[in-house]
Amino acid sequence: MSKVEHQDATVLSDDELRTLDAHWRAANYLAAAQIYLMANPLLTEPLRPEHIKPRLLGHWGTSPGLNLVHTHLNRVIKARGLDALCVWGPGHGGPSVLANSWLEGSYSETYPDVTRDVAGMERLFRQFSFPGGVPSHVAPETPGSIHEGGELGYSLAHAYGAAFDNPGLLVACVIGDGEAETGPLATAWHSNKFLDPVQDGAVLPILHLNGYKIANPTVLARVPEAELDALLRGYGHEPIHVTGDDPAQVHRAMAAALDDALDRIALAQRTAREDGGTRRVHWPMIVLRTPKGWTGPAEVDGEPVAGTWRAHQVPLPGVRENPAHLRQLEEWLRSYRPEELFDQDGRPVADVLACVPDGSRRLGATAHANGGLLVRDLPIADLDGFAVPVEKPGTTLHEPTRVLGDLLEQIMRDTRSRRDFRLVGPDETASNRLQAVYGASGKAWQAERLPVDEHLDRHGRVLEILSEHTCQGWLEGYLLTGRHGLFSCYEAFVHIVDSMVNQHIKWLRTARRLPWRAPVASLNYLLTSHVWRQDHNGFSHQDPGFVDHVLNKSPEVVRVYLPPDANTLLSVADHVLRSRDYVNVVVAGKQPCFDWLSMDQARAHCARGAGIWDWAGTENGGEPDVVLACAGDVPTQEILAAAQLLRRHLPRLAVRVVNVVDMTRLLPREEHPHGMTDFEYDGLFTADKPVIFAYHGYPWLVHRLAYRRAGHRHLHVRGYKEAGTTTTPFDMVVRNDLDRYRLVMDVIDRVPGLAVRAAALRQLMADARTRHHAWIRAHGTDLPEVADWSWNA
Numbered sequence: 001m002s003k004v005e006h007q008d009a010t011v012l013s014d015d016e017l018r019t020l021d022a023h024w025r026a027a028n029y030l031a032a033a034q035i036y037l038m039a040n041p042l043l044t045e046p047l048r049p050e051h052i053k054p055r056l057l058g059h060w061g062t063s064p065g066l067n068l069v070h071t072h073l074n075r076v077i078k079a080r081g082l083d084a085l086c087v088w089g090p091g092h093g094g095p096s097v098l099a100n101s102w103l104e105g106s107y108s109e110t111y112p113d114v115t116r117d118v119a120g121m122e123r124l125f126r127q128f129s130f131p132g133g134v135p136s137h138v139a140p141e142t143p144g145s146i147h148e149g150g151e152l153g154y155s156l157a158h159a160y161g162a163a164f165d166n167p168g169l170l171v172a173c174v175i176g177d178g179e180a181e182t183g184p185l186a187t188a189w190h191s192n193k194f195l196d197p198v199q200d201g202a203v204l205p206i207l208h209l210n211g212y213k214i215a216n217p218t219v220l221a222r223v224p225e226a227e228l229d230a231l232l233r234g235y236g237h238e239p240i241h242v243t244g245d246d247p248a249q250v251h252r253a254m255a256a257a258l259d260d261a262l263d264r265i266a267l268a269q270r271t272a273r274e275d276g277g278t279r280r281v282h283w284p285m286i287v288l289r290t291p292k293g294w295t296g297p298a299e300v301d302g303e304p305v306a307g308t309w310r311a312h313q314v315p316l317p318g319v320r321e322n323p324a325h326l327r328q329l330e331e332w333l334r335s336y337r338p339e340e341l342f343d344q345d346g347r348p349v350a351d352v353l354a355c356v357p358d359g360s361r362r363l364g365a366t367a368h369a370n371g372g373l374l375v376r377d378l379p380i381a382d383l384d385g386f387a388v389p390v391e392k393p394g395t396t397l398h399e400p401t402r403v404l405g406d407l408l409e410q411i412m413r414d415t416r417s418r419r420d421f422r423l424v425g426p427d428e429t430a431s432n433r434l435q436a437v438y439g440a441s442g443k444a445w446q447a448e449r450l451p452v453d454e455h456l457d458r459h460g461r462v463l464e465i466l467s468e469h470t471c472q473g474w475l476e477g478y479l480l481t482g483r484h485g486l487f488s489c490y491e492a493f494v495h496i497v498d499s500m501v502n503q504h505i506k507w508l509r510t511a512r513r514l515p516w517r518a519p520v521a522s523l524n525y526l527l528t529s530h531v532w533r534q535d536h537n538g539f540s541h542q543d544p545g546f547v548d549h550v551l552n553k554s555p556e557v558v559r560v561y562l563p564p565d566a567n568t569l570l571s572v573a574d575h576v577l578r579s580r581d582y583v584n585v586v587v588a589g590k591q592p593c594f595d596w597l598s599m600d601q602a603r604a605h606c607a608r609g610a611g612i613w614d615w616a617g618t619e620n621g622g623e624p625d626v627v628l629a630c631a632g633d634v635p636t637q638e639i640l641a642a643a644q645l646l647r648r649h650l651p652r653l654a655v656r657v658v659n660v661v662d663m664t665r666l667l668p669r670e671e672h673p674h675g676m677t678d679f680e681y682d683g684l685f686t687a688d689k690p691v692i693f694a695y696h697g698y699p700w701l702v703h704r705l706a707y708r709r710a711g712h713r714h715l716h717v718r719g720y721k722e723a724g725t726t727t728t729p730f731d732m733v734v735r736n737d738l739d740r741y742r743l744v745m746d747v748i749d750r751v752p753g754l755a756v757r758a759a760a761l762r763q764l765m766a767d768a769r770t771r772h773h774a775w776i777r778a779h780g781t782d783l784p785e786v787a788d789w790s791w792n793a
Contacts (some may be wrong), residue, residue, distance in 0.1 A: 089155030106364030118346025161477020372518025374482030394791025632696025
């Protein structure tokens with residue numbers, strides 16, 4: 001490698017070059033030593049096997065490039081007085097980010113036992129990827145991070161999420177060339193069409209091409225530079241290329257590239273903010289090409305290492321057992337000349353720290369990477385102003401998400417000046433009946449607009465792009481930097497972000513255990529267009545399994561709510577939007593749904609999480625013969641219709657109706673903070689009576705949540721069992737045996753004595769199902785007795 005561009009745009013003095021190189025060498029030394037050393041941190045004596053960790057873990061290959069970026073970001077932040085955040089995409093570059101935060105002092109401020117001296121250096125080395133220590137990748141434990149580096153693909157979307165509504169912030173984002181091959185990253189390049197140069201901050205992507213992944217070359221490093229340049233320009237960026245392997249030349253080129261990029265950013269923002277410019281900005285980015293494992297061993301055991309895939313993880317294995325490797329490691333570490341970089345007490349010398357910014361401008365100390373320090377309570381208006389009137393249960397209908405949309409519009413209005421609430425979704429805001437928000441904010445859009453377009457707004461706070469990955473990444477970055485939001489999505493397709501929500505849940509779980517990380521606003525999902533009302537779109541749109549996925553995760557972080565009507569949805573939304581450090585999943589319908597509870601009743605019911613609807617049952621203060629339980633809007637309607645049939649045909653049967661809003665209430669108290677004690681559970685569901693449970697999703701989830709309960713053997717759950725197609729709404733529940741007639745049959749089959757006494761009723765119910773099948777095939781609509789049903793008991 002030899003090509004270097006823009007070397008004449010910024011001319012570093014000899015002193016600047018020396019101090020930048022000193023910082024970079026110090027960071028390289030610390031990064032490499034973290035992988036290998038647990039003693040003798042300053043190499044004050046010859047390296048011996050006992051100084052080496054017994055297990056060598058970590059990733060060296062990307063670290064020198066990350067150290068270069070960190071060093072040069074320090075320079076421009078200090079010189080220009082910038083507020084900046086960096087998202088480190090090459091996930092396993094943990095040694096680099098830890099090294100730099102220790103050098104700048106933010107690590108020791110966060111962890112006072114890891115002092116910025118020889119003792120602290122030894123602790124820094126020993127704890128890295130060591131039992132009881134810190135991970136090998138950038139993680140919540142890392143000061144200055146908002147990005148979990150264990151999984152690749154999300155860095156650029158996180159960076160844009162951090163920049164939205166942060167007009168004074170520069171968000172640098174280092175993208176590894178392996179990460180650049182992932183689908184989420186490829187789509188996130190289009191985020192620049194949503195970045196408002198007036199109200200938002202700037203994102204500076206730095207595509208770091210070191211040529212290799214774990215064992216293979218990377219695509220973008222092997223295409224011709226002209227082709228890569230055309231691709232990035234097609235994405236809407238103006239690339240600045242820096243290529244080289246000579247440190248002095250690369251330092252000069254990187255300084256010039258950063259200054260060039262930041263000048264362009266400043267001009268674009270000034271043009272939009274002061275001159276009223278409205279042309280779409282083509283933002284700069286940097287393409288940095290340096291060798292993988294740069295400055296590390298060139299060759300090991302006769303095989304090339306630096307500049308190849310062999311430098312990806314641990315370039316010198318078996319150091320404890322192989323004297324030749326041990327000698328080579330010592331030569332490698334001494335090549336950085338640590339005696340020039342640290343004084344005899346292990347403190348960084350003045351040259352090393354010359355480029356480091358002060359105070360909160362340090363990348364490891366920025367409050368934007370600890371968003372809980374910045375988050376403010378969300379203003380949520382009194383729900384009574386949005387509630388639907390309910391004089392009698394089950395006689396009026398509303399679309400729950402449309403009712404919620406009015407509340408969200410008011411939140412948008414009330415946050416107009418502070419700009420700390422966003423609604424994201426994959427082109428479904430109006431489809432999900434939330435279009436009222438457009439009255440307060442349009443859809444963010446910086447690209448071309450046509451006369452037929454509606455609600456597009458350069459300064460809008462509704463974000464829509466047909467990539468669930470990008471929506472998720474935007475919202476995560478927004479929340480982790482101290483703001484609020486809601487992700488609205490079709491229930492079946494939210495699975496696309498299964499892996500992303502895994503990482504966010506793990507982040508929150510870890511962050512909750514770190515006293516220095518302040519709680520952030522919860523990640524809230526609104527899943528609608530759900531399984532039971534995707535009868536028109538068919539089987540491909542029918543999947544309620546995201547709830548199962550989330551409930552497998554850390555109990556202290558996850559919550560799942562299934563409000564049965566509009567007022568309970570308002571109550572749940574109020575709760576989750578005020579909450580901190582959770583992932584809340586709310587499943588609610590957008591189709592007309594019966595109103596069951598007044599606003600006051602809804603508040604009380606949602607506070608309980610699960611409760612008896614005495615107006616629907618017939619136990620009359622006595623002990624029930626059967627419990628009809630439900631969770632979800634359609635299952636609730638079917639349970640109530642079944643209860644009505646039982647009241648009519650078996651008036652002496654004591655029926656209890658229980659509705660569950662909070663699914664985690666079914667868990668034992670010792671397994672989830674919301675869980676019921678056995679005493680509470682048995683009081684609600686009984687310990688020995690049949691329980692017929694109509695559930696929104698896959699029925700085995702309820703069994704899994706309640707399997708330890710005394711009455712579990714009496715529990716019979718109906719739910720979705722992959723029997724879907726394009727059909728009528730009621731046929732969906734019939735196909736999955738969740739319909740009212742099947743539920744009545746279940747009661748007859750399970751209540752002792754009813755099999756004989758109610759045999760005629762059971763036959764009547766079976767006949768109704770047969771009649772249903774004939775009717776829909778003849779008429780294409782549901783039976784009149786179903787379509788016109790209401791609760792009139």
